[in-house]
Amino acid sequence: MSKPLKVDIAKCTECRACELKCSFVHFGVFNAHKSGVRIVSRWPELPGARVCRQCAEPACLPACPVEALVRTSDGAVKVLYEECTGCGACVDACPYDGIWLDPLSGVAVKCDTCEGRYECVPECAVGALSIGE
Amino acid sequence: MLECYGKKLLRVNLSTRTIRAEALDDAFIARWVGGMGFGTRLLTQEVTPQADPFGEENTLYLCVGPLTGTLAPLFAQTCIVTKSPLTGGIINSYAGGHLGGALKATGYDVIAIEGRASNLVYLLVTPEGVRIVDCPELAGLPAAEAEEAVKTAARRDDLHTIAIGLAGENRVRYACAISETRAFGRGGAGAVLGAKNLKAIGIAGIGDVRVADRDAFVTAMGAAYETLRKDLAQPWSVLGLFGRAGTGTAIGMVNERYALATRYHRQSHFDKAEEIGGEALAKKYPTRPIACLACPVHCGMLHPTVKTRWGPVWTRGPEYETMYSLGSLCFNDDTDMLLMANKLAEDYGMDTLSLGVTVAFAMECAERGILPRDALGDGIPLEFGNAEATIRLIHMIAHREGLGDTLAEGVRRAAQALDQGAESFALQVKGMEFAAWMPERMRGIAVTFSTSNRGACHKRAPIGAELMGFIPMDSSEGRAALVASIQDKVNAIFTLVSCRFLEFALPTQQYVDLLNAASGLQYTEESFLRLGEAIWNLERLYNLAAGISGDEDRLPDICFQPPPDFPKDAKPLTREDFATLLRDYYAARGWDAQGRPTPERLALLGLEPNPIG
Amino acid sequence: MQVTVRFAGPIRTLAGRQSEVVTLPEGAVVRDLLQLLADTLPTPFRLEVLTPLEEGRAPLALLLVNGASLRNLHELNRPLADGDIIAFVPPMAGG
Numbered sequence: 001m002s003k004p005l006k007v008d009i010a011k012c013t014e015c016r017a018c019e020l021k022c023s024f025v026h027f028g029v030f031n032a033h034k035s036g037v038r039i040v041s042r043w044p045e046l047p048g049a050r051v052c053r054q055c056a057e058p059a060c061l062p063a064c065p066v067e068a069l070v071r072t073s074d075g076a077v078k079v080l081y082e083e084c085t086g087c088g089a090c091v092d093a094c095p096y097d098g099i100w101l102d103p104l105s106g107v108a109v110k111c112d113t114c115e116g117r118y119e120c121v122p123e124c125a126v127g128a129l130s131i132g133e
Numbered sequence: 134m135l136e137c138y139g140k141k142l143l144r145v146n147l148s149t150r151t152i153r154a155e156a157l158d159d160a161f162i163a164r165w166v167g168g169m170g171f172g173t174r175l176l177t178q179e180v181t182p183q184a185d186p187f188g189e190e191n192t193l194y195l196c197v198g199p200l201t202g203t204l205a206p207l208f209a210q211t212c213i214v215t216k217s218p219l220t221g222g223i224i225n226s227y228a229g230g231h232l233g234g235a236l237k238a239t240g241y242d243v244i245a246i247e248g249r250a251s252n253l254v255y256l257l258v259t260p261e262g263v264r265i266v267d268c269p270e271l272a273g274l275p276a277a278e279a280e281e282a283v284k285t286a287a288r289r290d291d292l293h294t295i296a297i298g299l300a301g302e303n304r305v306r307y308a309c310a311i312s313e314t315r316a317f318g319r320g321g322a323g324a325v326l327g328a329k330n331l332k333a334i335g336i337a338g339i340g341d342v343r344v345a346d347r348d349a350f351v352t353a354m355g356a357a358y359e360t361l362r363k364d365l366a367q368p369w370s371v372l373g374l375f376g377r378a379g380t381g382t383a384i385g386m387v388n389e390r391y392a393l394a395t396r397y398h399r400q401s402h403f404d405k406a407e408e409i410g411g412e413a414l415a416k417k418y419p420t421r422p423i424a425c426l427a428c429p430v431h432c433g434m435l436h437p438t439v440k441t442r443w444g445p446v447w448t449r450g451p452e453y454e455t456m457y458s459l460g461s462l463c464f465n466d467d468t469d470m471l472l473m474a475n476k477l478a479e480d481y482g483m484d485t486l487s488l489g490v491t492v493a494f495a496m497e498c499a500e501r502g503i504l505p506r507d508a509l510g511d512g513i514p515l516e517f518g519n520a521e522a523t524i525r526l527i528h529m530i531a532h533r534e535g536l537g538d539t540l541a542e543g544v545r546r547a548a549q550a551l552d553q554g555a556e557s558f559a560l561q562v563k564g565m566e567f568a569a570w571m572p573e574r575m576r577g578i579a580v581t582f583s584t585s586n587r588g589a590c591h592k593r594a595p596i597g598a599e600l601m602g603f604i605p606m607d608s609s610e611g612r613a614a615l616v617a618s619i620q621d622k623v624n625a626i627f628t629l630v631s632c633r634f635l636e637f638a639l640p641t642q643q644y645v646d647l648l649n650a651a652s653g654l655q656y657t658e659e660s661f662l663r664l665g666e667a668i669w670n671l672e673r674l675y676n677l678a679a680g681i682s683g684d685e686d687r688l689p690d691i692c693f694q695p696p697p698d699f700p701k702d703a704k705p706l707t708r709e710d711f712a713t714l715l716r717d718y719y720a721a722r723g724w725d726a727q728g729r730p731t732p733e734r735l736a737l738l739g740l741e742p743n744p745i746g
Numbered sequence: 747m748q749v750t751v752r753f754a755g756p757i758r759t760l761a762g763r764q765s766e767v768v769t770l771p772e773g774a775v776v777r778d779l780l781q782l783l784a785d786t787l788p789t790p791f792r793l794e795v796l797t798p799l800e801e802g803r804a805p806l807a808l809l810l811v812n813g814a815s816l817r818n819l820h821e822l823n824r825p826l827a828d829g830d831i832i833a834f835v836p837p838m839a840g841g
Binding site: 013014015016017020021024027028029030031032033034040041043044045046102103104123125126 | 202203204231234238260290291313314339340341342343347421422423424425426427428429431435436437438447
Binding site for chain 3: 368410600
């Protein structure tokens with residue numbers, strides 16, 4: 001089982017560099033909707049973060065009717081974008097709001113740990129991101 | 134080619150309530166690049182120089198640039214270009230935050246807002262479409278509440294907003310537009326929106342932002358981050374100081390150089406400066422840094438729920454400039470008041486610089502017997518250092534009540550109305566109130582305040598070099614030419630749209646590398662700076678046609694009367710100094726003796742002899 | 747003679763005080779003042795401000811005499827006068 005991305009929300013400055021890095025790594029474009037981590041602003045209160053919890057027994061995986069969700073080498077669940085039909089069954093199945101559909105392309109988007117590289121973590125200027133337990 | 138652009142302009146006419154998407158052609162994009170470039174070229178073509186800034190014939194342009202919405206650091210700014218109710222000329226005004234990223238994601242590089250709505254409306258630009266929505270229920274609301282209402286009505290969590298408060302609705306000439314935790318501060322953009330009856334704009338986009346050459350872009354981004362990292366690693370990095378406790382950390386540096394105007398330029402040093410500075414506020418009030426899109430500097434200091442004498446307040450804290458305008462200039466050292474005043478300026482939507490200078494002007498008028506000390510009523514004396522008076526004036530101005538109605542016009546018009554010699558000490562150039570710098574102390578400021586197209590603007594000055602002593606503050610040699618080159622450079626980076634602070638660290642070539650990698654264009658350092666110069670000259674021609682002549686390249690009399698605590702080893706600005714600086718400036722710019730761009734210089738910049746209209 | 751020394755911004759924390767009046771012998775130069783401060787102020791001030799300054803590792807603009815910064819390290823030998831104000835201020839770059 002892979003480790004989830006940990007967000008230390010007290011440190012977060014809401015810059016959203018993590019969102020842009022994630023979409024660039026996975027899709028080669030900058031688009032917050034295509035990011036597997038989302039920062040939700042609530043200022044002046046602290047923000048919230050939406051990100052896949054990397055469940056040991058993920059509800060999304062069996063919910064997909066076209067086998068567009070697969071396990072990677074480090075155990076994370078990843079979306080095969082070419083296979084995904086955008087039906088949203090995985091979104092409905094997830095109890096943690098950890099997966100969503102990109103409104104432009106329709107494909108499912110989630111944190112897949114970048115095959116254990118966690119590319120967003122060094123991108124965070126304030127060290128709010130780390131690899132959790 | 135040009136993959137980083139949406140290549141579309143959204144034109145909204147509020148009079149006819151028509152909405153049109155137009156294509157931006159490749160030649161236009163390549164020539165003007167984005168941001169300030171797009172806005173300036175469009176306004177100078179589409180809005181007559183004689184237009185009433187409050188009239189239907191004024192247009193307000195919201196512009197993003199080729200690097201907006203990418204991971205390149207410090208390119209989160211959005212540029213507003215419009216005709217200013219303060220100066221009567223063209224202004225450009227900027228805000229960071231997340232509006233720019235949202236606008237870029239819509240695929241529109243520019244939103245052009247024309248005309249005037251018959252009643253109060255807001256504009257929604259989302260993937261569902263573009264809608265003009267009547268909103269009488271939002272009249273008079275603080276900007277943040279109007280933004281919240283628009284977000285709730287749109288039912289999207291990716292919506293970002295810009296709104297005006299009561300001051301904009303009341304056409305206070307220096308009313309600003311608020312965008313979440315940032316502001317399009319200077320020049321009266323909020324008043325223009327108020328005159329158009331446009332309370333707010335909500336923007337959400339789902340588009341992909343691309344670059345022309347991904348590998349080159351990754352390399353250029355990496356180089357920019359590395360440059361920033363090196364700068365931030367230095368113990369005295371000013372960007373580092375900003376990131377720790379905001380721009381207000383600069384106050385000590387300025388004050389110790391006897392360059393902080395205090396008690397209306399009667400002093401150049403404020404004993405209490407550090408008590409109202411960034412570090413003091415961060416220690417006294419709960420503070421957390423809040424950043425613009427993809428920015429590692431995070432200079433915004435959010436103070437959530439602070440208990441002041443006037444009740445609980447939350448505010449995205451006062452900038453250095455505000456610590457001057459509502460602090461030292463008014464001889465105020467009350468930090469509760471500073472936070473409350475900042476909050477009121479956010480709620481009412483007013484430029485804290487122009488607001489503070491106007492409040493200080495009123496205090497100075499009372500000191501000189503031009504205004505009665507009881508002008509505020511309720512036993513609150515109009516005097517320096519009085520917190521209650523400051524707060525009271527802010528309310529009066531926003532509501533245009535009593536004296537507030539005169540002051541809402543800005544110091545130039547207020548001085549004309551009050552007469553009695555007030556014009557000699559009105560801190561303004563071309564109608565724009567001063568920023569937090571002393572022309573009598575710093576030659577670079579003397580040049581840029583007097584010659585900037587948007588009036589007394591500090592954004593295009595060699596502040597750091599003068600403060601650091603790399604170039605003497607009180608020497609004129611080469612100063613005018615230096616300022617002209619900085620004006621050009623800042624214009625150029627404002628096409629991308631860069632944050633002003635990035636220029637502290639990033640060499641021009643790295644900007645050009647990022648631009649070329651994103652767009653596929655082939656700018657050089659030279660052609661990029663020439664673009665900045667071309668935009669400067671376009672603005673100048675427009676302002677000349679609007680009736681702002683070279684006669685207005687001047688400073689108020691008070692700038693030639695140095696305060697008694699002026700450093701004894703330094704030379705204050707004299708009229709001869711200023712005349713020399715101005716002559717040097719016109720020569721450096723290739724303008725004639727009246728400050729008009731010559732046909733030769735325009736030809737060199739690729740502009741026609743008459744590019745206006 | 748007496749001079750006033752002031753500390754601004756984060757240097758204030760290092761110095762442990764906001765300002766102080768210092769008595770120096772007639773003919774004292776800037777370097778003499780720095781030596782006195784090195785002896786009397788907390789160690790971090792010497793380590794992070796004075797030593798880097800004297801060794802040319804910190805910007806000269808850290809140190810102001812009567813509102814102006816020294817132009818070069820030789821000016822550490824500049825004589826001080828009664829009533830002079832010396833300020834330690836975080837220097838600003840660029841802009």
